[in-house]
Amino acid sequence: xxxxxxxxxxxxxxxxxxxxxxxxxxxxxxxxxxxxxxxxxxxxxxxxxxxxxxxxxxxxxxxxxxxxxxxxxxxxxxxxxxxxxxxxxxxxxxxxxxxxxxxxxxxxxxxxxxxxxxxxxxxxxxxxxxxxxxxxxxxxxxxxxxxxxxxxxxxxxxxxxxxxxxxxxxxxxxxxxxxxxxxxxxxxxxxxxxxxxxxxxxxxxxxxxxxxxxxxxxxxxxxxxxxxxxxxxxxxxxxxxxxxxxxxxxxxxxxxxxxxxxxxxxxxxxxxxxxxxxxxxxxxxxxxxxxxxxxxxxxxxxxxxxxxxxxxxxxxxxxxxxxxxxxxxxxxxxxxxxxxxxxxxxxxxxxxxxxxxxxxxxxxxxxxxxxxxxxxxxxxxxxxxxxxxxxxxxxxxxxxxxxxxxxxxxxxxxxxxxxxxxxxxxxxxxxxxxxxxxxxxxxxxxxxxxxxxxxxxxxxxxxxxxxxxxxxxxxxxxxxxxxxxxxxxxxxxxxxxxxxxxxxxxxxxxxxxxxxxxxxxxxxxxxxxxxxxxxxxxxxxxxxxxxxxxxxx
Numbered sequence: 001x002x003x004x005x006x007x008x009x010x011x012x013x014x015x016x017x018x019x020x021x022x023x024x025x026x027x028x029x030x031x032x033x034x035x036x037x038x039x040x041x042x043x044x045x046x047x048x049x050x051x052x053x054x055x056x057x058x059x060x061x062x063x064x065x066x067x068x069x070x071x072x073x074x075x076x077x078x079x080x081x082x083x084x085x086x087x088x089x090x091x092x093x094x095x096x097x098x099x100x101x102x103x104x105x106x107x108x109x110x111x112x113x114x115x116x117x118x119x120x121x122x123x124x125x126x127x128x129x130x131x132x133x134x135x136x137x138x139x140x141x142x143x144x145x146x147x148x149x150x151x152x153x154x155x156x157x158x159x160x161x162x163x164x165x166x167x168x169x170x171x172x173x174x175x176x177x178x179x180x181x182x183x184x185x186x187x188x189x190x191x192x193x194x195x196x197x198x199x200x201x202x203x204x205x206x207x208x209x210x211x212x213x214x215x216x217x218x219x220x221x222x223x224x225x226x227x228x229x230x231x232x233x234x235x236x237x238x239x240x241x242x243x244x245x246x247x248x249x250x251x252x253x254x255x256x257x258x259x260x261x262x263x264x265x266x267x268x269x270x271x272x273x274x275x276x277x278x279x280x281x282x283x284x285x286x287x288x289x290x291x292x293x294x295x296x297x298x299x300x301x302x303x304x305x306x307x308x309x310x311x312x313x314x315x316x317x318x319x320x321x322x323x324x325x326x327x328x329x330x331x332x333x334x335x336x337x338x339x340x341x342x343x344x345x346x347x348x349x350x351x352x353x354x355x356x357x358x359x360x361x362x363x364x365x366x367x368x369x370x371x372x373x374x375x376x377x378x379x380x381x382x383x384x385x386x387x388x389x390x391x392x393x394x395x396x397x398x399x400x401x402x403x404x405x406x407x408x409x410x411x412x413x414x415x416x417x418x419x420x421x422x423x424x425x426x427x428x429x430x431x432x433x434x435x436x437x438x439x440x441x442x443x444x445x446x447x448x449x450x451x452x453x454x455x456x457x458x459x460x461x462x463x464x465x466x467x468x469x470x471x472x473x474x475x476x477x478x479x480x481x482x483x484x485x486x487x488x489x490x491x492x493x494x495x496x497x498x499x500x501x502x503x504x505x506x507x508x509x510x511x512x513x514x515x516x517x518x519x520x521x522x523x524x525x526x527x528x529x530x531x532x533x534x535x536x537x538x539x540x541x542x543x544x545x546x547x548x549x550x551x552x553x
Contacts, residue, residue, distance in 0.1 A: 087485045088520060091513045094489065095136060098510040099145070100125050102179050102188050106145040107152045109133040109514070111176075112491065112506035122506055124176040124193070127153060127207040128263060132458050132514035134214055138221045139521045139528050146218050147227060152190070153177070153211060154236045161194040163201060168194055171239030173207035198265065205261040205277055208240035209284035216287035217531040228291045237288050238301055244281060245304050253311035254278050263384060264422070264448045269435040272373040275385030278316060279368075283392035285309055286534050306539070316368065316394055319346070322379070323366030323402055327357065330377075347375045354379055356425055360413070365406035366399065370423070381406075381414070381424045387459035390466055393536040404467045407460070418452045418483065418498035419476040420460055426450030426496075441504055445496050452498030453491075454484055455515035458522070465526050466533050477519055489513050 098109040108125030134146045156177055161168035174192040181188055195203035215237075219228050227233060244255055254273040260266050262276045270276075289305045292298040322330075330353060333344040357379045367386050371378035386403050389395040395403060407414055414421050427435050428444040436442045442449040457476060464473035484490075491509035492502040522528045 085481060085520070087481055087516065090485055091489075091517050094508055095133065095510065095513050095517065098133070098508075098513075100179055102148075102152065102190065105148050107148045107179070108145070108177075109510045110178075111510055113508040113510070114506040117506055121176060121193070121197070124178040125149075126176040127173060127204065128210050129176075129511045131210050131214055132455060132511050132518050135217065135458070135528075135531065136514045136517045136521070138217060138531065139518065139525075143218060143222045143224075146214065147224070150211070150215055150218065150227070150233075154232060156190065156192045157236055157239065159192070161196075163194075163196040168203055169243045171208060171236075171241075171243045172203055173211050173240065175204035175207055198260075200260050200265075200267065202258050202260045202265070204265075205255070205257050206263070206280050208243070209277075209280040212237060212240060212284040212287050212291070213280070213532070216291055219291070220531045229293065231296070234293055234296060234298065237292060238297060240284075241288060241301050241305070245301070245308060253308055253315050255281050266439060266442055266448060267436050268423075268442060268448050269378065269427070270371060272371045272376070272378075275320065275368050275370050275382050276388070277385075278312070278320070279385040279388035279392060279394055282309070282312055282316070282394045283388055283534070285312075286392060286537070309537075313394060316389070317396060317399065319372050320368045321366060321399060322361070322369050324361055324363050326366075327353075327361050346372060346377070348377050349375065352377070360410065360425075362406065362409040364402075365409045366402035367406055368395070368399075368403075381421075383414070383420055383422055383453075383456050384459060387456070387463045390463040391459075391533045393534055397536070400463070400467050404464065404469050404472065407472055412497065415476055415479070416452060416495075416497035416499075417479065418454070418493045419480055420453060420456040421450060421498070422448055422453045422456065422492075423450055446494045446503060447492060450496070451502060452493040452495075453512075454480060454489075454493075455509075455511040458515040458518040461519040461522050462529055462532055465522060465529050470523060470526075473519065473523060477516075477523070480516065484512065484516065 094113065095109065098113055099106050100108045100110055108130050110123050111126055111129050112122040114122070130149060134149065137143065137145050153173060156174045157171065161172055172194055174194050175198055177190050177192040179188050180191055195201055198204075215228060215233070219225060250256060252273065255277055257271065257274060257277050259268065259271040262270075262274065262280075264270055264274075264276070285305050285308060289302060289309070292302055292305075294302065330348060331350050333348060333350050335344060335347055335349055337344050337347070352375075360381075367381050368389055369377055370380040370382050370385070386395075390400040390403060393400075410424075413424055426432075426444045426449050427442075432438070432442075432444065432449070436449065439449075441447050445451065457473075457480060460476060461470075461473040464470050487501055488507040489509055489512045490501045490507055491505040491512060493505070494500040494502050
């Protein structure tokens with residue numbers, strides 16, 4: 001990993017946090033009784049704990065610093081709330097081995113525990129990677145680590161973020177951080193990466209969204225409203241919203257992004273308005289709408305959120321949605337239309353529709369395309385964005401049902417032998433050379449270029465439960481249970497059907513482990529879905545959509 005990571009001073013948590021009961025069960029969110037007690041981060045900065053000499057440390061190249069991930073932490077007294085499959089115990093054991101401690105308190109999980117490969121940045125706590133781990137701990141009645149993580153990343157947000165001579169926006173959340181131990185001072189140091197060490201030097205647009213979504217999940221689970229009411233938490237949300245609600249030259253309500261700014265963190269042609277970012281943006285706005293307090297400028301943000309949600313939902317449901325009927329409409333588009341009466345508003349050239357779309361699109365089913373911008377539609381199917389669209393209710397109930405229809409109609413393409421395709425189809429030959437820049441990691445049906453990612457199972461499971469189709473999730477989980485643990489929990493699989501362990505995949509990938517556990521717990525207790533799902537808000541403008549064949553069959 002490059003050495004230009006930003007060093008962050010330490011912040012410990014209040015000793016009162018130690019009183020959190022590790023066996024507490026999730027409690028429902030009660031918006032009627034929000035606690036008005038407010039605490040500042042300065043109050044939480046008291047009582048740092050010294051590092052115990054018995055803690056296990058991993059050596060770094062520097063002789064004075066070492067990194068610790070604290071393997072072999074004891075299992076909580078909590079019992080998993082579902083009938084154990086043989087994989088479940090193994091999954092929990094490996095998830096706990098991935099815990100990272102800061103001054104004796106758990107603050108996250110590292111990306112992977114594969115001792116056979118060079119660590120690179122897989123020994124860090126990634127914001128997006130930690131999300132399924134956080135859900136697993138919340139569902140298992142262990143919220144302390146999630147609270148610690150939220151506070152620690154909030155502290156990192158407050159530091160200046162500089163790449164070369166340029167300073168990033170104040171609200172940018174880190175892509176990742178790691179904990180270093182200084183044996184001379186007997187203390188821990190946080191080091192954060194805001195994109196200055198990432199491949200391509202791209203800032204993580206999605207980190208702030210995942211943080212807001214996780215904050216709402218924590219409060220929904222624990223009922224600890226005092227955390228969201230803290231002035232520093234409120235300020236952190238406002239800083240994130242300032243970045244994404246700022247007005248500029250855009251004529252669309254979607255967010256303009258660089259390639260590689262989210263889970264797909266390498267050049268894959270998603271620059272512009274990728275569905276993953278737009279869906280997360282929508283969900284984060286809806287979560288922030290619930291969490292923001294009117295005081296201290298919050299009222300203005302709430303009004304801006306309402307306006308953006310109206311515009312964004314209309315734009316996405318109208319221009320990003322594709323089913324057989326809409327595909328036929330685009331196929332018949334006229335071009336070079338002018339004025340506000342134009343039907344082909346983005347001047348999409350019908351000849352630009354790739355041949356595979358006509359075979360892939362069934363009569364029954366639909367999905368949100370990957371990207372829409374002037375004269376360009378990325379017709380690829382992306383899993384994360386479509387599943388989040390269901391969970392956030394960016395998709396109408398009819399569209400959500402059509403997305404699930406597509407899973408059933410194109411099971412071999414999207415699920416195959418190992419769930420779940422991150423994108424479909426693959427880029428190959430000349431298109432691969434042009435779009436990826438001949439990326440040796442994103443070759444055909446590998447990694448982000450059509451690879452199969454087990455972590456996406458929890459998103460599919462949540463979407464299945466919300467749409468009333470748990471049988472789809474059960475079938476996918478059964479497929480995964482045939483191989484995932486035997487293959488030592490790989491990061492991803494290669495091949496058109498996902499039969500090969502990824503050629504550069506790390507073993508014991510933490511979010512592969514956590515994604516499996518979250519899926520099992522949600523199926524056992526569907527009430528967990530409330531942490532990550534929002535019902536449709538009738539106040540959000542509904543565009544007038546023609547009912548397609550996929551909605552009526």
